[in-house]
Amino acid sequence: MFKFIVTLTLSLTVFAAVASSDQLTAAPTQVKGLQVIVQNEAVAPGLCRLYFENDTTKDVACD
Secondary structure: OHHHHHHHHHHHHHHHHHHHOHHHHOOOOOOOOOOOEEEEEEEEOOEEEEEEOOOOEEEEEOO
8 A cells, every 4th residue: 555655646746747747748839040931912914922021022923
């Protein structure tokens, strides 16, 4: 009976430590460095213009 109680206590302690760990349970709330495309415009055959949320544009090849 004593082994069972010790095993159960250790298991619950490890479970509680893992559950409360920020590194394992929390997802990042904000990704930095990624630009969000708000519009895609075809400007010529095979060429598109991407508009980003920070008011910049970029011309890229498109199909």
